Amino acid sequence: MKEIGLYVHIPFCRSKCLYCDFNSYECREGDSEDYVAALLRELDEYQKRYDFIYKTVFIGGGTPTVINCFLIGSILEKLSPFIMSGAEITMESNPGTVTFENLKYYRSLGINRLSIGLQAWQGELLRGLGRIHSPEDFLHVYDCARKSGFDNINTDLMFALPNQTLGMWKETLKKVAGLGMDHISCYSLILEEGTKLYELYREGRVQLPDEEADREMYWTAVEVLDSYRYGQYEISNFARKNMECRHNLIYWRNEEYLGVGAGSHSRLGNIRFWNFRDIDSYVSLIRKGKLPVEGQEELSSDVEMWETIFLSLRLNEGLDLQGFKSRYGIDFQGRYADVINRLTAQGLISIEAGRVKLTGKGKDLSNSVFIEFL
Amino acid sequence: MASDRQKHIRNFCIIAHIDHGKSTLADRLIERTGVISAREMEEQVLDNMDLERERGITIKLQSVKLDYKAQDGQDYILNLIDTPGHVDFTYEVSRSLAACEGAVLVVDATQGIEAQTLANVYLALDNNLELYPVINKIDLPSADPEFVKKEIEDVIGLDASCAALISAKEGLNIEEVLEGIVKYIPYPGGNENEPLKALIFDSYYDSYRGVIAYIRIMDGVLKPGMRMRMMANGREYDVLEVGTLKPYMNPTGILMAGEVGYVTASIKNVKDIHVGDTITDANNPCKEALPGYRKVTSMVYCGIYPADGADYGNLKDALEKLQLNDAALLFEPETSMALGFGFRCGFLGLLHMEIVQERLEREYNLDLVTTAPSVIYNITKTNGETVNVSNPANMPSPQEIEYMEEPVVNATIMSPTEYVGAIMELCQNRRGVFKDMQYMEEKRAILHYELPLNEIIYDFFDALKSRTKGYASFDYELKGYMKSELVKLDILLNSEAVDALSFIVHKDKAYARGRSIAEKLKEVIPRQMFEVPIQAAVGAKIIARETVRALRKDVLAKCYGGDITRKKKLLEKQKEGKKRMRQVGSVELPQEAFMSVLKLDD
Secondary structure (H helix, E strand, O other): OEEEEEEEEEOEEOOOOOOOOOOOEEOOHHHHHHHHHHHHHHHHHHHHHOOEEEEEEEEEEOOHHHOOHHHHHHHHHHHHHHEEEEEEEEEEEOOOOOOHHHHHHHHHOOOOEEEEEEEOOOHHHHHHHOOOOOHHHHHHHHHHHHHOOOOOEEEEEEEOOOOOOHHHHHHHHHHHHHOOOOEEEEEEOOOOOOOHHHHHHHOOOOOOOOHHHHHHHHHHHHHHHHHOOOEEEEOOEEEOOOOOOHHHHHHHOOOOEEEEOOOOEEEEOOEEEEEOOOHHHHHHHHHOOOOOEEEEEEOOHHHHHHHHHHHHHOEOOOEEHHHHHHHHOOOHHHHOHHHHHHHHHOOOEEEEOOEEEEOHHHHHOHHHHHHHHO | OOOHHHHOEEEEEEEEOOOOOHHHHHHHHHHHOOOOOOOOOOOOOOOOOHHHHHHOOOOOOOEEEEEEEOOOOOEEEEEEEOOOOOHHHHHHHHHHHHOOOEEEEEEEOOOEOOHHHHHHHHHHHHOOOEEEEEEEOOOOOOOOHHHHHHHHHHHHOOOOOOOEEOEOOOOEOHHHHHHHHHHHOOOOOOOOOOOOEEEEEEEEEEOOOEEEEEEEEEEOEEOOOOEEEEOOOOOEEEOOEEEEEOOOEEEOOOEEOOOEEEEEOOOOOHHHOOOOOEEEEOOOOOOOOOOOOOOOOOOEEEEEEEOOHHHHHHHHHHHHHHHHOOOOOEEEEEEEOOOEEEEEEEEOOHHHHHHHHHHHHHHOOOOEEEOOOEOOEEEEEOOOOEEEEOOHHHOOOHHHEEEEEEEEEEEEEEEEHHHHHHHHHHHHHOOOEEEEEEEOOOOEEEEEEEEEHHHHOOOHHHHHHHHOOOOOEEEEEEEEEEEEOEEEEEEEEOOEEOHHHOEEEEHHHHHHHHHHHHHHHHHHOOOOOOOEEEEEEEOOEEEEEEEEOOOOOOOOOOOHHHOHHHHHHHHHHHHHHHHOOEEEOOEEEOOHHHHHOOOOOO
């Protein structure tokens, strides 16, 4: 029996947000029954081959709450024999797509962590991103979720948005923190090629805050959330004590997980592999009795080591020198002496109590730090 | 007295402005005389380098022997000696011309006479060649052959009544050109009983046979077994093979006075053969060498460095290989603080430099960083010593300099009259001294300027083209050296001077240049972890300053759905980009930074 994390992808959305480059499709909920049937079969295939037991489950999207809630039910029903007791079971949701009844049902399925995408407190900013909900919708969902028994709730926020001021961002943080959220993620908006927002930006129809403003918002978030007793535990993640997202910690600690559904990524043993992103390819392959795997990458120990370094440096706990040595048999400080000296001198990393961590400046320039270990 | 054999030989070249159809006409002549079958005839046989074909210019000379039965019923040998069409290669052109008795002057029926046409005509006249005018492209709707004829008569003073009106592209009236060559171009003289006197007009390196010299026999005969001597350097070789060019090598056992062909003699290095040198018989030498020989001198220099330091050896090999066929290419190892190990290379001119750079990149697949081109400055030091400096890094400190001299060229610019004002302004900006202006006819003018060479090696061609909508043509030749107030402009990044970015400039232009370079560098230098001040300085005096603000943010978006692979790829790409940067002190510089000093549009 192997304890791993499980990611389940639901690639449907009512409408795609302007900045989104995730694997999601608008107005294709009609395909969701076929899709979930395929997904259940994919799970079967893995259960046949391996003896997995899931210590975390994360149902993400897309928007898992746009499809018929009983389809989610069927997934959890299939999974329940393989889920460890006390497992963290998260589902993402969007305000405007859930009702109180739905939430009670989801909770009854064993889902014990709800993530609500809010992004910003200001209606005009939300409209600018192509979000389909209002702040009021969010408040309603949050209220219903609490009433349904969800005692672990996250919300996703974004900064460096078009027309967003520092004042707006502070308001968002304070409103959300003031609600007593258990976990808050703060992501800086990244313009991705191929998104509508990218086009608008290129056409000059959208202005974005510059790097200085971005960083000011970031460090404001750290400060404001700290004052509300949210500890930062990863570059973009904040939680009340013991409420860190255990599923995401699997990624950052470079542990094993299985991803099912279109476009999902898995890491099992020393192999990373990923499914076809396109719903039709995904479904038709499974119908033919094949695994819908599009590609794979075998991790050499060097590559895996580098992954572990850059993933764990994203965490505030940093890289545990002892743990690194027992995992790879290599002395981190010996092997990277030059890099460590340089980065330390530049004020980008620090080593304390047997752990390597990014400094504040190191967080701002984390990629520049990571590539030094490549 | 010329022999009957000589009376049936014509040695000629074709001269034209670029794009007036020289190569196309050569192709037609070859085709008509059946030297090469149509199947072998790849477009433009003579321009056999890809690069030449793309640019439509001839760099490397080729020659070909054409057998032609004329309308008088007699058989003639027509030796077509190709000439490179660009000003950088003036000396080579003049040696090719010296091998001929006449030249076919090709003029475009739609364009008329251009700067290069004139430059080549003057060269031909200097070499006492008979000119036979041919007006090409008469098939084009805008062709005006009568006007062009008149222009030839007015501007060159050449009787154009005999001019052939042709379309090389369409193969129209090619026969007339062949007849004209027989009729108007004199046959060669020379005495086969005199001691051997042969002119080398080209050479190239063949990996099996060594150096192959293209020659014109002026007097005497040359055959295998003879001991030949190069008169410039006294080296002697045993002749292995002689023959004619069809255009492949065709051994004939002997070459006699008046003939054109090749000679091989196990010569290992192309540098041992100098274009313009005279070959004679070591056992029966002629009294004096042919006139006109001179050593080729480089006019323009630049540093060439491998983008990846590990390619140094490959770059060296590539330069050595190119040099086998290009004696004018000079290089010597050079070290730069900023760029590491590389070479300082000398070229005949700008085009030559570009061609070498492009060949290195294309044919040898090298990624290069080149520094701004420089010319050779003569510096007289206060202690009386004189030094030549082509690398700004070697310039003595100002206190040690008594005075400096820089090379100056005579430039000829031909343009429609409406652009004369713009051209004058440009030349003025480039420290040009106006010499003369002539009107060729109502609509065109020739301007003569004296220009410092260092003002035209950057972007003069481009600037001239953009100011004249591409209508002006330009030609130059070295005039000599002139005293000049020059200073070294240093670029400091993070307060450290970057040697590869320094250059020498006239003191009146230092300020403007320094400022525009600083601005340009600000654009191309990526933000670093710290603020990078960019300063332009003359000596200790800072004349311009810009700042690249520090990088504030370099963070990946969220790690979504466990897709670590994508994150990894992004980081790997970033690392690759960083690897391509040059670490100069604490600053990382992209390759284009080194080129930025080149591309300043002022």
